[in-house]
Amino acid sequence: MAYPCSENFHIIPTTRHPIDHLALSSRNAYLTSSERPHAPTLHRALSHVRSGLTSPSNPITSESAVQGAREIIETAAQNARIKGVEMKYDYIEVFDKLTFEPIEGELRGREAVVAGAMWVGKTRLIDNLLIGWGV
Numbered sequence: 001m002a003y004p005c006s007e008n009f010h011i012i013p014t015t016r017h018p019i020d021h022l023a024l025s026s027r028n029a030y031l032t033s034s035e036r037p038h039a040p041t042l043h044r045a046l047s048h049v050r051s052g053l054t055s056p057s058n059p060i061t062s063e064s065a066v067q068g069a070r071e072i073i074e075t076a077a078q079n080a081r082i083k084g085v086e087m088k089y090d091y092i093e094v095f096d097k098l099t100f101e102p103i104e105g106e107l108r109g110r111e112a113v114v115a116g117a118m119w120v121g122k123t124r125l126i127d128n129l130l131i132g133w134g135v
Contacts, residue, residue: 045069092116
């Protein structure tokens with residue numbers, strides 16, 4: 001499988017809501033008022049992955065971090081369902097910054113991106129966080 005090359009991308013910072021850190025996107029306009037409070041779940045899940053992979057005292061594997069993030073989304077989905085909001089996990093993956101190949105195991109100081117998607121109602125939200133580097 002051929003992965004995109006980092007030279008083909010212009011990476012810029014993601015503009016986020018100042019309180020809940022939801023990536024500001026035109027997709028957010030599709031969220032209903034009852035769905036909107038649940039949308040930051042994806043950012044929380046991706047932040048969990050980044051924290052787990054960069055913990056200096058107890059780093060975890062990407063597989064374990066992604067599983068924990070999936071559980072965050074699935075638990076939030078159960079709670080949202082009680083309020084009449086449907087949410088569904090789509091994917092979360094950790095990629096090498098330069099090769100865009102998936103990273104398995106521990107990061108071991110590598111620069112990476114954690115990207116993911118989930119559904120809130122009929123809206124597919126996507127987001128990513130940089131790990132070990134910035135723009």
